[in-house]
Amino acid sequence: xxxxxxxxxxxxxxxxxxxxxGASAFDAVLEARAAGAAGSRARAVAWPLREAARLLVxxxxxxxxxxxxLWRVGVLTVPLAALLAALVLPLGGxxxxxxxxxxxxxxxxxxxSWAAVWLAGWGPNSALSLVGGxxxxxxxxxxxxxxxxxxxxxxxxxxxxxxxxxxxxxxxLWFAAWMPVAFLVYLLSAVAMAFRRPFDAPxxxxxxxxAAGELSGVDRLVLLGGRWLLLVVAVAMSVPLFLGGGQGPxxxxxxxxxxxxxxxxxxxxxxxxxxxxxxxxxxAEFAWVVLLPLTVLQAxxxxxxxxxx
Amino acid sequence: xxxxxxxxxxxxxxxxSGALVFRLDSMARVTFALLASFLxxxxxxxxxxxxxxxxxxILMMVMEMVIMAVFMIMYMMxxxxxxxxxxxxxxxxxxxxxxxxxxxxxxxxxxVDWPRRAGRPPADPTRALGEALMGGxxxxxxxxxxxxxATIVATVVLATHRGRYDRFGxxxxxxxPADPVPGGVDG
Numbered sequence: 071x072x073x074x075x076x077x078x079x080x081x082x083x084x085x086x087x088x089x090x091x092g093a094s095a096f097d098a099v100l101e102a103r104a105a106g107a108a109g110s111r112a113r114a115v116a117w118p119l120r121e122a123a124r125l126l127v128x129x130x131x132x133x134x135x136x137x138x139x140l141w142r143v144g145v146l147t148v149p150l151a152a153l154l155a156a157l158v159l160p161l162g163g164x165x166x167x168x169x170x171x172x173x174x175x176x177x178x179x180x181x182x183s184w185a186a187v188w189l190a191g192w193g194p195n196s197a198l199s200l201v202g203g204x205x206x207x208x209x210x211x212x213x214x215x216x217x218x219x220x221x222x223x224x225x226x227x228x229x230x231x232x233x234x235x236x237x238x239x240x241x242x243l244w245f246a247a248w249m250p251v252a253f254l255v256y257l258l259s260a261v262a263m264a265f266r267r268p269f270d271a272p273x274x275x276x277x278x279x280x281a282a283g284e285l286s287g288v289d290r291l292v293l294l295g296g297r298w299l300l301l302v303v304a305v306a307m308s309v310p311l312f313l314g315g316g317q318g319p320x321x322x323x324x325x326x327x328x329x330x331x332x333x334x335x336x337x338x339x340x341x342x343x344x345x346x347x348x349x350x351x352x353x354a355e356f357a358w359v360v361l362l363p364l365t366v367l368q369a370x371x372x373x374x375x376x377x378x379x
Numbered sequence: 380x381x382x383x384x385x386x387x388x389x390x391x392x393x394x395x396s397g398a399l400v401f402r403l404d405s406m407a408r409v410t411f412a413l414l415a416s417f418l419x420x421x422x423x424x425x426x427x428x429x430x431x432x433x434x435x436x437i438l439m440m441v442m443e444m445v446i447m448a449v450f451m452i453m454y455m456m457x458x459x460x461x462x463x464x465x466x467x468x469x470x471x472x473x474x475x476x477x478x479x480x481x482x483x484x485x486x487x488x489x490x491v492d493w494p495r496r497a498g499r500p501p502a503d504p505t506r507a508l509g510e511a512l513m514g515g516x517x518x519x520x521x522x523x524x525x526x527x528x529a530t531i532v533a534t535v536v537l538a539t540h541r542g543r544y545d546r547f548g549x550x551x552x553x554x555x556p557a558d559p560v561p562g563g564v565d566g
Binding site: 137139143171174175188204211231351352359360 | 405407408411414431435437438441442444446448449503505560563
């Protein structure tokens with residue numbers, strides 16, 4: 071995989087923006103259909119953009135004795151973490167950067183969301199916000215270890231931590247085909263990482279919006295948009311890790327990457343609407359008692375296969 | 380050239396945010412100033428070409444400091460931490476110790492007869508690190524891992540409020556655990 075041409079730095083945010091807008095529009099269509107809302111589908115498709123415009127001109131909420139600095143830093147870090155993690159995301163054969171430790175870099179950047187959501191909850195000096203921030207930390211402790219084992223499994227099979235190398239290692243067989251547990255756990259943890267339903271307890275209705283409860287105007291746009299971006303980047307990473315990246319017949323590899331990302335993203339968005347919100351302490355037990363042993367077993371099987379071949 | 384400038388910038392910022400740990404008056408800000416300091420150090424390590432170590436420092440420090448924030452705020456003298464507080468304790472003794480350690484370290488830098496560099500950096504530092512840890516030091520690392528794991532298990536067993544006998548009865552025969560919050564994996 072070639073080192074990045076300069077244009078990829080400009081293309082990446084644009085592609086991410088389009089895919090993110092598409093994903094949230096798809097979610098809005100599903101929402102409108104589930105609510106049985108009258109009105110055209112075009113209206114639902116345009117909803118994310120209308121909402122973004124509304125938030126852009128909205129007034130920013132001020133709370134008493136807020137820690138403004140930490141609050142802003144937390145809110146800004148959500149999209150920033152997603153963008154930094156996306157640097158190693160290959161679009162076809164080209165990534166902005168393809169370092170030898172790409173998988174570790176991706177993991178290190180996405181984990182910035184721990185600090186981000188906690189800070190966003192802490193900042194406004196509001197009890198319900200703070201509870202939301204704490205909820206995300208608890209949820210993080212639940213999803214992170216199975217997530218790391220899923221990443222390690224793909225890296226072990228490829229024998230490299232370089233994302234490009236992991237794609238090349240799947241030229242015969244996609245990793246999703248022979249490590250399905252790691253693939254599914256990865257997608258599950260991607261949704262938990264982006265604190266989207268069913269893992270949206272940190273922003274839960276029972277907390278009047280939780281960590282985002284005191285956010286309005288552009289702050290709200292940055293945090294909620296960043297949350298969508300985080301989901302898109304985390305799900306998009308499953309394509310190079312488990313679905314052979316840009317490999318496929320006929321179409322150019324960048325198009326294959328986009329098609330695979332779109333399919334997985336649509337499936338994740340659709341599926342996540344099928345489940346009610348999961349309390350993080352129940353998810354923690356499930357993650358540690360069920361998911362963690364499963365991912366360790368998956369890693370063991372893959373390691374044995376790698377050693378035997 | 381660029382990396383030299385970055386190294387200085389990261390170094391200064393790491394020191395400044397480290398000093399801020401003692402100047403700020405909110406536990407949340409203090410914790411995240413410390414995290415910022417660690418992240419700038421990770422930047423220095425990345426500049427040294429040690430990609431794996433740098434990325435792992437970022438990864439571990441963010442996780443660690445977020446959990447640290449939870450505990451620091453839980454145990455601090457003014458709950459919630461929004462009221463002013465100071466990070467100073469035993470100022471005179473601390474100043475003496477810090478000054479002494481600084482002088483000793485600085486003298487060490489100047490006085491030690493540093494060996495000349497032999498050999499060259501490996502092509503893949505990540506692999507070299509893995510071989511150093513898992514090759515010659517395998518026994519040490521395995522023992523260390525086992526000891527750490529045993530410590531974790533023992534600590535949890537000692538700290539836990541309710542064990543399996545509380546959950547499943549004295550003969551461990553209950554079908555469903557008697558948990559204060561129902562609905563776990565068992566029931």
